[in-house]
Amino acid sequence: MTINGWLQILVFLALIFAVTKPLGIFMARVFNREKTFMDPALRPIERVLYRVTAVDENHEMRWTEYAISMLLFSVVSMLVLYLIQRVQGFLPFNPQKFGAVSPAHLAFNTAASFATNTNWQAYAGESTMSYFTQMAGLAYHNFVSAAVGIALAIAFIRGVARRQMDTIGNFWVDMVRAFLWVLLPFCIVGSLLLVSQGVVQNLRPYDHAMLIEPQQVQTTGADGKSVATTVTEQVIAQGPVASQEIIKEWGTNGGGFFNANSAHPFENPTPLSNLIELFCIFAIGSGLTYTLGRMTGSQRHGWSVWAAMAILFLAGITVTYWAEAGGNPLLRGVDQRATATQSGGNMEGKEVRFGIANSALFATATTDASCGAINGWHDSFTPLGGMVPLVNIMLSEIIFGGVGSGMYGMMIYIVLAVFIAGLMVGRTPEYLGKKIEAYDVKMAMLVVLVFPLVILAFAAISSVKDFGVSSIANPGPHGLSEILYAFTSGAGNNGSAFGGLTVNTPWYDITMGVTMLAGRFLMIIPMLAIAGNLARKKYVPPSLGTFPVTTPLFTVLLIGVIVIVGALTFFPALSLGPVLEHLMVNAGKTF
């Protein structure tokens, strides 16, 4: 670890701190439907959208109607994405003449993946998807799945804030305002910033470059024999990347235009583009803590939640950075020390311009949030360095978290934390003036239990059956980590991977598709049920017996609940994967 590395990490956190208040206020105004400086440009578009979609913007919904509208929209837009993939050969903007995305289970997997804000990628973008599919199918879902997430978080906050009301807002209005005000204007500016750094944005066919020095390459032919061929040209994949790249991070989606995601020089060419992308991953999630404080009238509560997130972030980055900077002890005769002329450490699967600090930072941030973009391959991280991203997702990505989903995920932990505090002092737990009762805790536990159930059940089957094990690329404990990471990433709607696992098989495509859908919608429905139930309750003024949710003690309790729930659920699985591998790498064992 170097001082300069830590400087970059702290500057990044300072930027996130700085944006929290202005962005939080802005979002509170947008969803309270107060005036903002963007109204003159955006209100006319909003009105046209409501007219063509027959939305009554003054209609208020109960939580059930809110949930049904959200589900209908997700299903319809997911079916359209499936269709676009299957007929992309007949659609425009397809200079490489890609045919339908096939087999069908891959198209299903991808549709489920993007509709749930996961962006798990069982395909390689540059050799599968036409520009039209990337723009109107994949980048489109980056917008709307993020907007849906923000809408849900706002609905939950309203549930806490409202008193004796049956309704929690209008799904269509919240969603439209989320993409029109919060997502779209920033993306136009941000995508041009990225282009200024070298992220490509064009519709040209792939370019063919004549190599300066033609290369002899050994390839394995169809008969299994090694053949030497001479490569004289390089085909350079192009595309409308920047417009997708920016929403990929700003909406914590994570689906790369190219297979190598944000490690690809055309997606993330410079240290500055890397900082912009990192900033985008955390900004909205961080801002929502301020929105929470503002809309519920307890700004200090918002900051105490922010503090819990920041502490967990720092804990994660410390471990990853330390582990990656330490390098791989099995590589002999290699200089892995950090010096003035190299960042050293474990550089397998990392890019020189990012080095160790920025690769560790990106891996931590992308899994703290439910982003899943990568700028280095987590599969090639050291055992403990790769365990941190996995654990981050297992804690359900509430460390700033996915846009919206991080906030409502955190709210579930908050309900549990005040419940446990209530048990300890022997009083009915309260949260910001609302009594937390049996129904709320049951729904919260449903969320907490569905998540590991989906992950561990599918991972268990995959790690004993041939159709699961045969996809493993790295044998030994690392193979279990690959499987565990896949289902964790799917259920957490993250989308990053231990990429060695061959996932474009019927088993993984279908089970991962189911996992992603369960991880999104089976969480949202109980969460909305809590919101609807809270909105109905009377306000109870705080008394001496109320456990305050605005203090450092609350922050500590919240962190405790998060870590204990996560550890109790997943520690046995982790001990057989990354923990075991860590012990073995130090003992010099290979597989």
Add this chain to the structure above:
Amino acid sequence: MKKNLLTAIRMTIATTILLGIIYPLAVTGLAQTFFRDKANGQLIEANGKIVGSRIIGQAFTGSGYFHSRPSAVNYDASNSNGSQLGPTNQKLIDRVNGDVARLRTENPGTPVPTDMVTTSASGLDPEITPAAAAFQIHRVAIERRMTETEIVRLVSDHTAGRTWGFLGEPRVNVLELNLALDEESRVRSQERP
């Protein structure tokens, strides 16, 4: 329910047009207007032909060139990927040991910089560390019949420091450096009768 289903269908169509078609095409228009070279991939042309992109790496193996990092995809820029090898995979250890042995015969006595024997994440890393460049200077100087000082000067011309003094890592662009070496050699051969 029925009303919301109709809204869902209409909303999908309307937002696809706005966010999926108008937005990316508008950004493309703006990018092509203001940052034409960057938006098109910073392609390098020589004698009317494209020879590469400034920010996409190429493989070099000749001893007169600086070598790029190992690539899991042989620098195929239509198929980006890393090796995906885990830290305890014997294949990784064997590959690194083989590369270390080969590189040590080139430059005996010096420890091998880690980026010279590890594959990049994209498989297209355009850059190597200054340590990896320094490691190769001796070999390139002999092969090009130039002095090490001359090569060091060329390397430092193509070395980028940290952005604003602290962001990212110092790095050397291999393709640009090798093009500069070729240019230098061409000029010298013309000067010599």
